[in-house]
Amino acid sequence: MHSEIIINSNPREIRVALMENNQLVxxxxxxxxxxxxxxxxxxxxxxxxLPGMQVAFVDIGLEKAGFLYVGDIDVLDMLDLDETEGNGxxxxxxxxxxxxDKPRREMNHGIPxxxxxxxxxxxxxxxxxxxxxxxxxRITTYISLPGRYLVYMPTVSHINVSRRIEDEVEKERLKMVxxxxxxxxxxxxxxxxxxxCEKDDxxxxxxxxxxxxxxxKKNSDNCGPCRLLYEDFNLxxxxxxxxxxxxxxxxxxDSQEDSDKCVEFCxxxxxxxxxxxxxxxxxxxxxxHFGIELDINRALDRKVWLKSGGFISIDLTEALVAIDxxxxxxxxxxxxxxxxxxxxxxAVKEIVYQLRLRNIGxxxxxxFIDMAKEESKEIVWNALNQALKGDRSRTKxxxxxxxxxxxxTRKRVRESLVQNLCDPCFYCEGKAxxxxxTTICYEIIREMQKRVSQNLPRKALQVEVHPAIYDLMFQExxxxxxxxxxxxxxxxxxxxxxxxxxxxxxxxxx
Numbered sequence: 001m002h003s004e005i006i007i008n009s010n011p012r013e014i015r016v017a018l019m020e021n022n023q024l025v026x027x028x029x030x031x032x033x034x035x036x037x038x039x040x041x042x043x044x045x046x047x048x049x050l051p052g053m054q055v056a057f058v059d060i061g062l063e064k065a066g067f068l069y070v071g072d073i074d075v076l077d078m079l080d081l082d083e084t085e086g087n088g089x090x091x092x093x094x095x096x097x098x099x100x101d102k103p104r105r106e107m108n109h110g111i112p113x114x115x116x117x118x119x120x121x122x123x124x125x126x127x128x129x130x131x132x133x134x135x136x137x138r139i140t141t142y143i144s145l146p147g148r149y150l151v152y153m154p155t156v157s158h159i160n161v162s163r164r165i166e167d168e169v170e171k172e173r174l175k176m177v178x179x180x181x182x183x184x185x186x187x188x189x190x191x192x193x194x195x196x197c198e199k200d201d202x203x204x205x206x207x208x209x210x211x212x213x214x215x216x217k218k219n220s221d222n223c224g225p226c227r228l229l230y231e232d233f234n235l236x237x238x239x240x241x242x243x244x245x246x247x248x249x250x251x252x253x254d255s256q257e258d259s260d261k262c263v264e265f266c267x268x269x270x271x272x273x274x275x276x277x278x279x280x281x282x283x284x285x286x287x288x289h290f291g292i293e294l295d296i297n298r299a300l301d302r303k304v305w306l307k308s309g310g311f312i313s314i315d316l317t318e319a320l321v322a323i324d325x326x327x328x329x330x331x332x333x334x335x336x337x338x339x340x341x342x343x344x345x346x347a348v349k350e351i352v353y354q355l356r357l358r359n360i361g362x363x364x365x366x367x368f369i370d371m372a373k374e375e376s377k378e379i380v381w382n383a384l385n386q387a388l389k390g391d392r393s394r395t396k397x398x399x400x401x402x403x404x405x406x407x408x409t410r411k412r413v414r415e416s417l418v419q420n421l422c423d424p425c426f427y428c429e430g431k432a433x434x435x436x437x438t439t440i441c442y443e444i445i446r447e448m449q450k451r452v453s454q455n456l457p458r459k460a461l462q463v464e465v466h467p468a469i470y471d472l473m474f475q476e477x478x479x480x481x482x483x484x485x486x487x488x489x490x491x492x493x494x495x496x497x498x499x500x501x502x503x504x505x506x507x508x509x510x
Contacts, residue, residue, distance in 0.1 A: 002020070002021050002022065002249060003018070003019065003020050003247050003248045003249060004019045004248060004249050004250050004251070004252065005017070005018055005019070005239060005243055005244060005248055005250075005251040005252070006019060006252050006253075006286060006287070006290050006292065007236060007239070007251065007252065007253040007254070007255075007258070007286075008254055008285070008286050008287050009236065009253060009254065009255040009258045010255070011032070012031065012032060012033070013029060013030065013031045013032060014029070014030045014032070014234065014235045014236055015027065015028070015029050015030075015287065016028040016029075016235055016236070016239045016243075017287070017290070017292050018243055019290070019292075022291075023295075024291075024292050024295040024296070024357060025353065025356055025357060026356060026357065026359075027292075027296065027299075027357065027359075027417060028235055028239065029235075029420050029421070030234065030235035035234070036130045036414070037062075037127045037130060037131075037137060038127050038128065038129065038130055038232070038413075038414070039126065039127065039146075039232030040126070040127050040228060040230060040231050040232055041124065041125070041126045041127075041143060041216060041228075041229045041230040042060035042061065042066075042124070042125055042126075042127070042139075042226070042227065042228055042229060043060075043122060043123075043124055043220050043223060043224070043225050043226070043227045043229055044058040044059055044060040044061075044066065044122070044123055044124075044125050044139070044225060044226060045058065045059045045120065045121070045122050045123075045225040045226060046058050046059075046117050046118065046119050046120060046121045046122075046123065047059045047065055047119065048065075048119065049113060049114055049117055049118070049119060051112065051113065051114045054069065054070040054112065054113045055067055055068065055069055055070070055113070056068045056113055056117050057136070058123065058125060058139060059225070059226050060125065060127075060137070060139065060226060061226035061227060061228065062131070062136070062137065063131075064131055064135075064136035064137070065136050066125065066127065066136050066137040066138065066139035067135070067136055067137075067138060067139070068117075068125065068138075068139050068140070068141070069138075070111075070112070070113040070116070072128070072138075072139070072140035072141065072142065073113070073116050073117070073140075073141050074141040074142050074155050074156070075111060075116065122225045123141060124141065124143065124216075124220050124229070125139040125140065125141055126139060126140055126141075126142070126143050126144065127139055128140045129413070130414065130415070132415065141155070142155060142156065143155055143213075143216075145209050145212055145213060146191070146241065146242075147191075147205035147206075147208060147209050147241075148191075148193060148205055148241055148269060148270060149190065149191055149193050149194035149197050149201055149202055149205050150178070150188050150189065150190060150191060150194060150202060150205045150206065150209065151188065151189040151191060152186070152187070152188060152206070152209040152210070152213065153186065153187030153188065153189070154186050154187070154213045155186075155187070156186070156187035157185045157186065157187060158187040158188075159175050159178050159179060159182070159187065159188050159189075160175075160187075160188075160189045160190070161174050161175060161189070161190045162189065162190060162191055162192045162194075162195075164192045165190070165192060165194075165195050170195060170196075174190045174194060174195075174197075175190075177198070177199050177202060178190060178202065180199065181199055181202050181203050181206055182206065183210065192245075193245055204269070208269075212230070216229050216230055236253075236258055236261075236262065237262075237265060240262060240265060240266065240270070240273075244266075244270070244273055244276075248276070249276065250276045250277070250278055251273075251276055251277050251278065252278045252279075252280050252286065253277070253278070253279065253280060254279075254280040254281075254285075254286040256279060259277060259279040262277050263277050295357075296417075296421075299354070299357050299358050299417055300417070300418060300421065300422065302314060302315065304350060304354060305328070306328070306330075306343070306346045306347060306350055307346065308330040308342065308343060308346055309327075309328050309329035309330035310325070310326055310327045310328040310329070310330045310343040310346065310347065311326055311328045312324065312325050312326070312347050312350055312351060312354070313326070314354060314358075314360075316360075316416070316418060319363065320362060320363040320364065320365055321360050321362065321363070321364045321365070322365050322367065323351055323364065323365070323366045323367065324367045325343065325344060325347040325351075325366070325367060325368050325369050326369070327339065327340070327343050327369060330342075330343055337371065337372055337373060337376060340369045340370070340371055340376070341371065341376045341379065341380070343369055344368045344369055344371065344376075344380045345379070345380060345383055347368070348380060348383045348384050348387055349383075349387055351366060351384075352384070352387040352388055352390075352391065355391070355410060356390075356391050356393075357417070358416055358417045358418065359393075359414060359415070359416045359417055360410065360416050361393065361410045361411055361412025361413070361416065362409065362410070362412050363407070363408075363409055364407075364408050364409065364410060365405055365406070365407055365408075366384075366405065366406040366408070367404060367405055368380060368400065368404045368405070368406060369404065370403075370404045371400075371404060377399075377400045377404075380400060380406075381397070381399060381400050381406065384397060384406065384408075385397060391410075393410050393411045393413065394410070394411040395408055395409065395410045395411070396408060396409045427501065427502075434502060434503055435502075435503050437468050437469055437472045437502070438472065440465075440466075440469050440502065440503060440505065441469060441472050441473050441476070441477060443505075444463065444465065444469070444473070444505055444507070445477065445480065447507055448461060448463070448484065448492065448507060449484070451507060451509075452484065452488040452490055459490065459491060460490060460491040460492070460493060460509070461490060461491075461492045461493070461507060461508070461509065462493050462495065462506075462507070462508045462509070463492060463493065463494050463495065463505065463506070463507050464494075464495045464497050464500065464505060464506045464507075465494060465495070465496065465497070465500065465505045466496075466497065466498070466500045466501065466502045466504070466505070467496050467498050468502055469502065469505065470494055470496045473494065474494075
């Protein structure tokens with residue numbers, strides 16, 4: 001598969017595009033004025049403990065306190081136990097998010113949070129999820145420091161291998177290598193990029209990560225709470241670390257300064273990749289040159305057309321994402337079941353592509369076109385599973401129901417493309433609809449009738465409306481207004497205000 005990384009870097013933002021076969025498959029955006037904090041390590045202070053929810057709030061020096069689930073607490077560290085007492089506590093691969101098996105809060109050590117923490121206690125924590133909406137950052141006391149080939153977990157005693165490395169012989173070899181070069185009593189996860197690596201490759205990673213952790217502990221001991229101890233790499237260097245694998249043919253970047261830094265970074269840590277870095281110097285913007293801007297704009301549309309003439313529609317709600325598959329203009333030939341199956345199979349590939357490109361996570365419901373045969377459902381379900389194997393985010397799919405619905409989850413590790421690039425519509429307030437002009441006209445008429453029926457002494461009513469409401473009122477309701485004026489001996493004056501929201505109006509006595 002032909003893969004390349006395209007980076008657009010300027011003083012305001014960094015945009016990283018992962019291309020496969022000349023098609024945009026993943027997009028990462030970091031605004032320099034609003035950089036994400038996942039991976040950052042802080043020294044915090046516990047400000048509140050909620051035993052009923054088994055959650056603690058920790059002040060880490062940000063606008064909102066971080067929230068810490070009981071399952072995200074390193075029990076050995078909090079209770080200051082000897083490491084041999086921790087045998088049997090299950091651990092996961094959380095540091096490499098796309099490769100973890102389950103969130104840490106599912107750990108069941110059975111110790112209440114009020115027995116682990118107390119208000120005012122100072123603890124070292126790492127951000128696992130950025131603040132989102134009204135929620136503060138999700139944090140954990142399980143510190144993880146990602147390197148090129150390894151994730152280093154200094155607070156646990158555990159060696160594991162990425163679940164994407166499927167060869168059992170290779171897994172055992174890697175575990176043996178890490179047990180020889182790692183520190184006793186500390187944890188390591190071999191990342192996917194570590195497959196096939198030898199002891200020397202891991203030692204370079206470990207020397208850097210061990211020095212980093214030793215400095216972190218020293219800084220934590222010497223500073224007060226609510227302080228940043230470690231800030232993760234910016235998006236460019238995270239992309240080199242996490243995306244720039246042997247399969248990527250080149251990395252193209254349009255900033256001379258950042259290009260020099262990338263070459264220097266790779267020459268130091270990844271010398272075999274340094275020659276794959278190219279500086280883009282054409283006058284045309286780099287994302288326009290590679291057709292990425294068009295792909296980004298299409299990824300914000302609700303409707304996505306399929307080559308056959310069918311389409312899928314993607315709707316994001318508060319609780320879940322609903323994806324609807326439709327035949328559209330595709331009518332097939334003779335067999336309706338064959339037409340439906342073909343459309344559903346084509347939709348599967350596009351759905352998986354859109355989930356990855358738009359970075360859609362959480363609960364996802366796919367409404368496939370109803371299939372009469374169980375065999376057809378099985379074919380579509382297998383195709384969906386196969387297509388998701390190339391997705392770096394963890395997914396889980398249930399069997400297609402009798403109603404043709406496929407329920408699935410996809411791990412949410414960062415904001416979706418829509419959340420990153422868009423705001424809710426200020427006009428409809430995110431509802432995706434507004435009251436029609438006819439509805440508003442009738443509301444105004446009912447309100448005027450209520451006012452004049454109160455028999456209060458008034459000679460006129462002043463009505464301020466949006467232009468669209470004014471036009472409809474006098475096109476369809478002018479005779480009714482004349483009758484109301486004559487019946488109640490009152491004058492009704494309309495004032496047009498183009499700055500008014502279409503749903504808003506005001507009625508006052510003249």
